[in-house]
Amino acid sequence: xxxxxxxxxxxxxxxxLLKGLKQLEYRGYDSAGLATVTTRDxxxxxxxxxxxxxxxxxxxxxxxxxxxxxxxxxxxxxxxxTHGKPEERNAHPHRDSSGSLAVVQNGIIENHSALRKALQLxxxxxxxxxxxxxxxxxxxxxxxxxxxxxxxxxxxLLLEAVRKVVSQLQGAYALxxxxxxxxxxxxxxRKQAPLLIGLGEGEFLCASDTPxxxxxxxxxxxxxxxxxxxxxxxxxxxxxxxxxxxQRSPSFLHGLEDVVSKxxxxxxxxxxxxxxxxxxxxxxxxxxxxxxxxxxPVALPFENSFYEGIERIQILACGxxxxxxxxxxxxxxxxxxxxxxxxxxxxxxxxxxxxxxNTLTIGVTQSGETADTLAALAMEKERREVYKHPDFxxxxxxxxxxxxxxxxxxxxxxxxxGAGLEVGVAATKTFLAQLLSFYSLTLSFASRRKSxxxxxxxxxxxxxxxxxxxxxxxxxxxxxxAVTLAQRFSDTxxxxxxxxxxxxxxxxxxxxxxKEISYxxxxxxxAGEMKHGPIAxxxxxxxxxxxxxxGVVFEKVLSNAQEAKARDxxxxxxAPEGLATEIFDALMPIPxxxxxxxxxxxVIPMQLLSYHxxxxxxxxxxxxxxxxxxxxxE
Ligand code: F6R
Numbered sequence: 308x309x310x311x312x313x314x315x316x317x318x319x320x321x322x323x324l325l326k327g328l329k330q331l332e333y334r335g336y337d338s339a340g341l342a343t344v345t346t347r348d349x350x351x352x353x354x355x356x357x358x359x360x361x362x363x364x365x366x367x368x369x370x371x372x373x374x375x376x377x378x379x380x381x382x383x384x385x386x387x388x389t390h391g392k393p394e395e396r397n398a399h400p401h402r403d404s405s406g407s408l409a410v411v412q413n414g415i416i417e418n419h420s421a422l423r424k425a426l427q428l429x430x431x432x433x434x435x436x437x438x439x440x441x442x443x444x445x446x447x448x449x450x451x452x453x454x455x456x457x458x459x460x461x462x463x464l465l466l467e468a469v470r471k472v473v474s475q476l477q478g479a480y481a482l483x484x485x486x487x488x489x490x491x492x493x494x495x496x497r498k499q500a501p502l503l504i505g506l507g508e509g510e511f512l513c514a515s516d517t518p519x520x521x522x523x524x525x526x527x528x529x530x531x532x533x534x535x536x537x538x539x540x541x542x543x544x545x546x547x548x549x550x551x552x553x554q555r556s557p558s559f560l561h562g563l564e565d566v567v568s569k570x571x572x573x574x575x576x577x578x579x580x581x582x583x584x585x586x587x588x589x590x591x592x593x594x595x596x597x598x599x600x601x602x603x604p605v606a607l608p609f610e611n612s613f614y615e616g617i618e619r620i621q622i623l624a625c626g627x628x629x630x631x632x633x634x635x636x637x638x639x640x641x642x643x644x645x646x647x648x649x650x651x652x653x654x655x656x657x658x659x660x661x662x663x664x665n666t667l668t669i670g671v672t673q674s675g676e677t678a679d680t681l682a683a684l685a686m687e688k689e690r691r692e693v694y695k696h697p698d699f700x701x702x703x704x705x706x707x708x709x710x711x712x713x714x715x716x717x718x719x720x721x722x723x724x725g726a727g728l729e730v731g732v733a734a735t736k737t738f739l740a741q742l743l744s745f746y747s748l749t750l751s752f753a754s755r756r757k758s759x760x761x762x763x764x765x766x767x768x769x770x771x772x773x774x775x776x777x778x779x780x781x782x783x784x785x786x787x788x789a790v791t792l793a794q795r796f797s798d799t800x801x802x803x804x805x806x807x808x809x810x811x812x813x814x815x816x817x818x819x820x821x822k823e824i825s826y827x828x829x830x831x832x833x834a835g836e837m838k839h840g841p842i843a844x845x846x847x848x849x850x851x852x853x854x855x856x857x858g859v860v861f862e863k864v865l866s867n868a869q870e871a872k873a874r875d876x877x878x879x880x881x882a883p884e885g886l887a888t889e890i891f892d893a894l895m896p897i898p899x900x901x902x903x904x905x906x907x908x909x910v911i912p913m914q915l916l917s918y919h920x921x922x923x924x925x926x927x928x929x930x931x932x933x934x935x936x937x938x939x940x941e
Pocket of ligand 1: 626
């Protein structure tokens with residue numbers, strides 16, 4: 308949520324900032340801005356230039372190109388509005404009253420009202436409605452105080468002022484500060500919001516996410532919670548929240564190039580839907596290699612102790628990740644026999660269930676940065692630590708697509724879903740990869756606990772090995788089919804998705820995808836629930852999409868679909884061809900596979916139908932309104 312880029316070095320900052328922001332635009336696109344500081348050897352010595360524009364980044368790019376923003380030090384921001392409407396005056400960077408100091412921030416300053424009031428009483432005039440604006444005013448006040456004590460104006464002074472101010476801030480934030488009086492200094496800080504430093508040759512680029520570093524460097528230093536850093540052309544000074552100097556070795560990033568290009572696809576979302584067979588192939592190679600022992604037929608990066616003594620599992624997640632978790636819970640309970648509950652992370656934070664012993668807590672987040680999921684995991688760990696009972700010790704696992712993200716630093720066991728970077732705001736390939744991670748876990752638990760026979764386990768593994776090839780065919784088939792179907796439904800206002808059992812979460816996911824990118828109202832229901840209320844909505848203009856895959860609830864789902872048809876609803880089936888499918892007005896066929904793996908197929912038509920409906924409506928598919936790819940605020 309909100310993207311930050313900051314750079315200091317020997318090249319012009321503005322092009323680097325704009326390039327970095329382009330890669331971060333998925334984090335928010337309500338407005339964008341940058342501030343540069345000219346160095347003293349440029350005639351207009353040490354001045355701060357600030358350019359901001361409402362709307363997409365392209366507006367800022369145009370402004371910077373026509374008006375210019377010289378300087379080799381700069382900060383940039385792409386905004387997802389929290390406090391204050393998407394207007395230019397609320398766009399970052401925000402400046403102090405003198406206009407000599409600028410700040411970009413990602414997060415929420417929870418005590419901003421109190422700080423604002425105090426500053427206003429001192430006579431400070433605010434130019435925006437944002438929570439962020441208190442920060443430049445506070446730093447400026449601190450700098451004036453230090454200067455009045457006779458302190459020399461230099462980079463260390465700015466660092467000291469920022470450190471004093473961040474200690475007054477409550478909430479989660481990542482921020483970057485420049486001051487025209489110190490054109491050789493960039494100060495950055497983070498608390499519960501991501502920020503990493505990229506190390507180039509004689510230059511540094513800080514960003515809230517790794518894609519901003521594509522083409523700049525692969526050497527990174529992720530900042531830890533509470534740290535503040537001073538970056539100068541000479542190097543990095545990193546301090547923890549107590550002010551102790553930190554020394555850490557940088558790490559190396561892999562696979563950044565493929566981020567940048569849509570290749571021949573119209574949208575990143577379509578490209579990412581097409582990447583799913585490859586996502587599945589990589590997963591099979593990694594987790595189901597041939598030749599593993601029967602007792603442990605899945606390759607996972609965990610010690611035996613990870614599996615031992617677990618009596619129940621609780622999963623914390625949001626949005627699409629929660630839908631993947633629901634499929635996961637079905638598998639873990641029904642296939643591996645472990646009682647499993649899924650929670651909205653945002654609800655769990657404030658109403659957790661009573662502590663239960665020997666519980667594995669799983670956080671699922673593709674971005675690894677979702678504030679609610681991270682906070683829920685932290686809260687769970689803390690209350691278990693406080694309880695201090697050996698049976699209640701915290702046992703945790705994070706399932707993420709970003710092995711370098713905050714969850715990886717917070718949680719002791721990580722399962723990297725390995726989907727590669729997803730740029731489209733609506734999750735597609737990461738959803739499939741999250742599902743696959745749950746198949747690995749389920750198989751691993753089932754074989755170790757012997758909750759399923761060897762034949763059942765082998766049969767599931769063999770089916771999963773065929774997945775990449777089957778998906779290749781399915782994606783192409785449904786891309787073509789969905790184009791025609793989408794024409795029929797482009798003007799539709801309400802859609803109902805029905806599924807049952809393991810495919811109920813896919814009905815939820817189908818509805819969420821449609822809502823997100825086409826802005827059509829859609830609801831997912833367990834098919835058996837329709838008659839308890841939602842059936843009142845049905846009439847000729849309301850399409851019902853029914854997922855009917857052979858298995859324990861197949862006949863039941865068909866009966867529920869008939870009930871919809873009897874109310875004149877247009878009935879679209881996601882089902883294998885030829886199995887009682889004549890009841891559907893239109894069919895989105897999927898292969899006849901075991902019920903266990905059917906979600907991996909039924910989700911594909913959902914993604915493509917939503918995509919083509921949104922494309923028909925001419926919408927901004929990769930950056931749908933009001934959304935952002937990683938939700939780092941509560
Ligand atoms: C929907 C979508 C969101 C995310 C949710 C959680 O397409 O992407 O619903 O699933 O914001 O995000 P992560 O997985 O990053 O925790």
